[in-house]
Amino acid sequence: MNKISNRDKILTEGLKVVHERGFANASVRDIVQAAGVPQGSFTNHFVSKEAFGLEILDIYFAAGYELIRETLLNDDLPPLQRMGAYIDANMSRLNQSGMRNGCLFGNFTAEASDHSEIIRTRLVEIFGEVQGAVAYCLKAGIAAGEISPTLDCDELAGFFVASLQGANLLAKAVRNPEPVERFKHVLFSLILQRAG
């Protein structure tokens, strides 16, 4: 029982520390200190820092996927409204730290993807899952007559995922959500409206 509890503390507090400081910058000592557990506890529960990194990515993704389910994949709402709600929900999530921490997936891609093939592969899968949900929503938008049937939904979904990552990154630099708001405005006023 105690073992499970320490493991959870390391994951919960360690995710926060890595999100704030970066994966390389956050040492195992920082992580166990934040979790309030003995240093040996980390090696008891994780074979490596990389294995721990993979687990916190999955925890972060599970929370993000909840937002995706409530918005992009939510067939009870009109498709374009879902897309706007997804951007807003994501922005609110990142703005809990005044945009300072950025998106964990973007941070890991920038700093850790070249050091760990297994983390890089997982990031590619995660971006692919988000892209799939955006494409699903765009296709629903075509079916509902909200956007033009000439749109290449898969291409535009890939563009969406990358551009939102870029907006999150710039928002981290300027420490305000303006780049994300700009992405949303250009998407709706120049890409989707004109396609409609």
Next chain:
Amino acid sequence: MNKISNRDKILTEGLKVVHERGFANASVRDIVQAAGVPQGSFTNHFVSKEAFGLEILDIYFAAGYELIRETLLNDDLPPLQRMGAYIDANMSRLNQSGMRNGCLFGNFTAEASDHSEIIRTRLVEIFGEVQGAVAYCLKAGIAAGEISPTLDCDELAGFFVASLQGANLLAKAVRNPEPVERFKHVLFSLILQRAG
């Protein structure tokens, strides 16, 4: 003479090491080893790793600005052609490492902007300079009748800078330039063409 030479070696080789491994991951020892200079040489020439970081950002930006001058700001070529050439030149530059290293500005934003206010401020300035050059090119495109005069050039330039950063980031994850090619295609086929 020797002092200047060691300083240059540290900057040239240190930039490569930081670009490959990340700022936090690249230790001063890694940097002086790559430069082939004694460890003390680093502290002789840089008051801190942060000061060194600022200098390599400026070296990287000087090379990037050369591309900007040849493309976005080059009044001898038609504006939209310049914009396409800028995206291509940037992609070629990042593809020298098979997209593995990504853009140094994006990497620094993701991992170092929250640790150093002076680096964050410099990154915001750099992104602002690129955005200014893109806006200049878009305004030239309007003047030349290539794109619609209803476009908000400053907004679209900010969107461009963020989306290209995002495309570079995704390209780093998948290790191929496809996300950047997709950005270019969506920009020209859905945003600029429709605005024209």
